[in-house]
Amino acid sequence: MKGPWLVPGGPLPSWTMAVDLLLVLPLAWLLLKPRDWRARWPVSLGLAGAGFLLGRWLAPNGDPLWALLGDVRWLLLGLVVMAELWLLSGLIRQVWRARQEGNAEVVAAQEVHRVFGEGITGRLMQLESRLWVYALMRRPAAAPFPGDQHFGVHRQHGNASNQIGFVIVMGAELPIMHVLLHLAFDATVAWVVTAISAYGWLYLWAEYRATRLRPVSLDAQLLHLRYGLLIDATVPLKAVQGVELLAPRVPIPRATRRLRLEGMGRANVRLRLQAGTSVRLPWGERDTDEIVLGVDEPERFMRAVSGALNTPDAGIQGSV
Incomplete structure (x- = not known):
């Protein structure tokens, strides 16, 4: 059949x-x-x-x-x-x-x-x-990160201070939101939403600590870009064509080949790269022509990169 x-x-x-x-x-x-x-x-x-x-x-x-x-x-x-x-x-x-x-x-x-x-x-x-x-972890970085010179990113324009403000606000509203959801819907919905929100709060807390503890570093051959939790990339110094300071309070627009690293602060340094330089990000490779980033000591950072490149300081620029 x-x-x-x-x-x-x-x-x-x-x-x-x-x-x-x-x-x-x-x-x-x-x-x-x-x-x-x-x-x-x-x-x-x-x-x-x-x-x-x-x-x-x-x-x-x-x-x-x-x-x-x-x-x-x-x-x-x-x-x-x-x-x-x-x-x-x-x-x-x-x-x-x-x-x-x-x-x-x-x-x-x-x-x-x-x-x-x-x-x-x-x-x-x-x-x-x-x-x-x-x-x-209370002391996640007991030993230094790779690199010869290190530059913090947490003080620039209140980067870490702004982040901890969000951490406090979100942590304070978690129990209130849980009680309201429990009363308006049921216990299952309340616990599911609270668990997801708690994970989000944990991410913000880890982002704040990573901002304070993870530096941007420089050695003889590589620029180590560490920014918050997401960014952990290296750029060969031979791909860097120049470095310059950005004038304060000048907005940096988004662009296809521009990588912005400023957290909740403001970018104050720009790195000009060789066209099509590939930067590895968590979601894949990205062709990048320039990187704008915020560091705590922009002048010292610019001098260090310029010295590694054997180029004179570029001075302060006000346009992008």
Whole structure:
């Protein structure tokens, strides 16, 4: 007896859709660059999860295969969570060993790159590890950051002071918002929204501490750009064509090839780069022609970069 899928114009069997969505697409992504499988497997799992949701939506109601897969997904989810916890425990051990004599951020980055590679997954996991390092550790930078000269970014135009103001306001409204949501809706909605808001508050707190503790650094060959939690990039000094001060209270508009690093302060230095210089950001590479940033000691920073480039100071410029 022929099944309905063998009848011309009849429905396709559910297993073909399951194979395509749960195996073919995730494996295709993984095998595009098999040498980078450590960095690509989390995205493959995400594709499989999205394929499962799509398949459940497309499959007929009561389909036995997708009902079985619905039960199996909890087992797979448990295995994924166990794997993530195992990786996280290794990261915590490495950071804990370096808490006194080393730089916890540098150690965490090395461990994340070892496990996840240096692709976009590794960069995003590094950002997540940096968040927890600065949110929870009292002394995350017991050892200096790479670089010979360091420049703070927290005092310029009240950058860190403005950030801590937002941290205080958001922290004060969290319990009030939770009570109002509990009264207006129910406990589940209140706890879900509160948990998401608490994570946002934790990010702001970590951003404030990272702004105070992570410097912009310079050595003989590289400019290390560290700004808040997000930015952790290096620019070869050979790509820097000039450095100049920006006049105070001159707004810096956004531009396609301009990278602005000012936090909640104001940019006071501009670096002119070779056209098309690539800067690695957490979400990918970006071609950049100039960088405007705010530092606490712009004159000293300009002299240091100019000295490294063996060029005279450019002076103060008022236009962009």
